Amino acid sequence: MKLRLFAGPFADAVAHAARALPARPPVPVLAGILLRTDTDGLHLAAFDYEACATVRADAEIADDGTALVSGRLLNDICKTLPKSAEVDLELSGARLLLTAGSARFTLPTLPVEEYPALPAAPDVVLTVEGDALADAVAQAAVAAGTDDSLPVLTGVQMVLDGSILTLAATDRYRFAVRDLTVSPTGTLPAAKPTRKARKKGEEDTGPTAEELDAAARTVLVPAKFLTEAAKALAGEHPVSVGWSDGQLTLSTPGRTLGTRLLEGEFPKGRALFPHAADADLTVTVPVEEALAAIRRVALVASDKRPIRLAVDGDQLLVEAGDGDDARAADRIPCHATGSLTDRAQGSDAAFNPGYLADCLKALTTPEARFHLTSSTKPVLVLGHSGEDAGGDYEHLLMPVRLQG
Numbered sequence: 477m478k479l480r481l482f483a484g485p486f487a488d489a490v491a492h493a494a495r496a497l498p499a500r501p502p503v504p505v506l507a508g509i510l511l512r513t514d515t516d517g518l519h520l521a522a523f524d525y526e527a528c529a530t531v532r533a534d535a536e537i538a539d540d541g542t543a544l545v546s547g548r549l550l551n552d553i554c555k556t557l558p559k560s561a562e563v564d565l566e567l568s569g570a571r572l573l574l575t576a577g578s579a580r581f582t583l584p585t586l587p588v589e590e591y592p593a594l595p596a597a598p599d600v601v602l603t604v605e606g607d608a609l610a611d612a613v614a615q616a617a618v619a620a621g622t623d624d625s626l627p628v629l630t631g632v633q634m635v636l637d638g639s640i641l642t643l644a645a646t647d648r649y650r651f652a653v654r655d656l657t658v659s660p661t662g663t664l665p666a667a668k669p670t671r672k673a674r675k676k677g678e679e680d681t682g683p684t685a686e687e688l689d690a691a692a693r694t695v696l697v698p699a700k701f702l703t704e705a706a707k708a709l710a711g712e713h714p715v716s717v718g719w720s721d722g723q724l725t726l727s728t729p730g731r732t733l734g735t736r737l738l739e740g741e742f743p744k745g746r747a748l749f750p751h752a753a754d755a756d757l758t759v760t761v762p763v764e765e766a767l768a769a770i771r772r773v774a775l776v777a778s779d780k781r782p783i784r785l786a787v788d789g790d791q792l793l794v795e796a797g798d799g800d801d802a803r804a805a806d807r808i809p810c811h812a813t814g815s816l817t818d819r820a821q822g823s824d825a826a827f828n829p830g831y832l833a834d835c836l837k838a839l840t841t842p843e844a845r846f847h848l849t850s851s852t853k854p855v856l857v858l859g860h861s862g863e864d865a866g867g868d869y870e871h872l873l874m875p876v877r878l879q880g
Contacts, residue, residue: 477541477567479513481533483576484559489520489533492731494551495708496522496529508586509547511565511572513540522547523594527701528725528734530594543567544586553581597732598665598720602636604658606728609717610710612643612656613702615838615869620699621647628740631696636660644742645699650831651745651854651872652838658717664692665720695719696738705733749872750856755847757814757824759785760860761792763844767836769794769806774829776802782876783832784823785846787812796829818851825851825875835871852877 493509501507501524510521518535521528557563557576564575567585574581613632621629635642641658644651683691705726709715716727725734752758770783777783777796786793792810797803816824825848836844841859848855857871 481535487554598718616643619652620645
């Protein structure tokens with residue numbers, strides 16, 4: 477292997493591949509980035525059996541070859557190189573020589589023959605603009621869980637229905653749903669859903685055609701991967717999304733990021749979403765002012781000491797703390813219609829301060845509209861902008877039950 481390329485594109489390619497490097501490699505070779513040359517240039521890849529990243533960079537190839545070197549070390553080296561410098565790479569025995577100007581590095585290589593084969597990229601199911609995908613994923617993933625003992629709740633469910641891709645996530649205390657318009661390719665992978673338990677004496681006829689179709693259109697993607705991948709591929713360009721055989725891949729020309737899909741049944745939380753028209757109390761608040769007030773009051777709140785909200789005329793009272801403990805209160809303008817008959821201790825509802833702030837930060841509208849049917853039942857939060865209410869994002873928050 478012998479080649480030359482500019483440091484800027486090389487550093488970008490190495491950084492992209494490094495996204496799939498495991499924090500604690502189970503075997504040494506998985507700590508490496510694979511470099512391979514062909515007529516298309518230099519190809520880099522990283523794979524840890526869960527996530528995979530590939531990228532191509534233009535290069536002047538003198539001799540073809542393949543090398544496997546420490547990914548984190550190579551990434552750290554590239555960060556220090558001037559972007560305009562020319563980088564020479566040459567494989568010499570069991571060493572990779574990297575030269576850039578007066579700087580020279582000699583890197584030991586890892587055994588290429590022990591590196592696992594990269595997973596095949598699935599067929600493209602849909603395409604969508606990169607920036608739109610990144611925004612939609614960020615809104616949905618805010619409600620995903622972080623407890624690895626409940627892996628189903630750490631994912632974002634994606635369901636394709638015609639030209640609408642619905643992304644949903646929940647940690648049982650909140651549920652976020654975002655609809656995104658995409659361009660389907662008309663290609664769906666074959667699906668083999670797990671057989672459902674039948675009642676005693678009922679014949680097991682296997683999955684129905686409708687179940688197979690729903691399974692082919694539905695995937696559960698690790699939220700952390702999806703958030704980082706969508707952000708990495710964001711831009712005013714199309715991103716291709718494909719899935720099959722337990723794998724999902726996001727790609728742009730010359731770059732891919734893939735992951736193993738999660739298994740399990742995602743909670744059917746959409747049935748919990750109340751209709752906005754059925755709310756007994758609707759409260760509209762400016763998002764930025766609400767966030768500022770919540771941040772201030774949250775200084776004396778915690779997971780066990782929620783923030784309480786109560787309508788007082790044309791203002792929303794935001795307060796936390798009680799008794800001999802620290803207390804805080806603030807007020808923001810609001811517009812309220814209706815009322816609740818089961819107000820708890822003077823509050824219309826109480827919420828985990830972190831969850832409430834996450835919900836508001838996920839909105840892209842200047843106002844938020846809370847739809848309440850009870851101080852103890854799930855609250856529907858929608859973005860609001862003038863005459864435009866609801867939109868393509870819905871967030872369900874579970875209130876905290878107040879003691880006493």
